[in-house]
Amino acid sequence: ATPTVAVPAKFAAGNVRIALVRQLSSGDYFEQWLAGAQAEAKALNVRLEISSGDGNNDKQALNLEQAVTAKADAIVVDHGFAQTVQPAIKKAVAAKIPLVAFDVDPGAPEAVALTQDDHEIAGQALSVLKADTGGSGEVLYIYVAGFAPLDRRNETWEQFKKDNPGIKQVAQIGVVNSSTASAVADQAKAALQANPGVKAIFAPYDEFAKGAALAVKELGLAEKVKIYGADVSTADIGVMTEPGSPWVATSATDPANVGRVAVRAAALLVAGSTVEHALTVPPALITQKGLRDSGISSVEQLTRAFPGLTTPDVARVPWAAS
Ligand code: SR1
Incomplete structure (x- = not known):
């Protein structure tokens, strides 16, 4: 779209600094998200000052x-x-610094x-799991509590189990660290060996799904055990579409688009524009069959096939072209 208002002077002069304070930075999701945030910052002539706690919550605080x-x-x-970032968020609010909180409860109505849509992410992946299993069978679940998006997806999983009493969660595993996929692969191998009846793995984070896929392949179980995940990257598409892959479905946004939205929302706040208190980016359901049938091998091709993955109207900046 063509810009509808003039560029605010502070932006035109390159005098806007947005601090990006991250908890995690390793893994496909976080790398793509950062690339999107940086691209949007460049487009808006904003200086992005990036820090990461690298998984250390005290460092992030x-x-x-x-x-x-x-x-x-x-x-x-x-x-x-929440408990580690909310005290400093309160200080930001007191100092009248506009704040956007992605995937963490800011605990402050002033923040965006x-x-x-994590419930939808889990719901879309589980709809395929249900169709494939007929709503019954042993399932391995991968989850770590405390991460807001995973907690929301867990709410959907808990409800799904209530609604589908034939689904039996036989084990729960999970770890989030700087090498999540390989740590999860080790855990998944042990869990699958202990539970030979498992026919599905619900792994609602791509590092979990990649780890699960490694374990299933190494145990030679790819015909029997299928994986239902979340998130997408070009590497994930490669894993999903390789011959014999057990990862059959994922529900995802385009992480780069979400990073762009975060920076746009912050820029709007700097300019004094009103931004809705809650912004939600919807996911798309991506299946192994759909990827293979359409010959999609990258996120770039995926976003062309699913234009809804780009959300220019969420936190649209009226002085920028989109
Ligand atoms: C450890 S939390 C990982 C999740 O954060 C983002 O919401 C991504 O979707 C990822 O699944």
């Missing part, structure tokens, strides 16, 4: 305190645990809360 002290024009908090 310290980085957030520093962004407040350094008087960033706006702050984007990307993931984190950005999420993906």
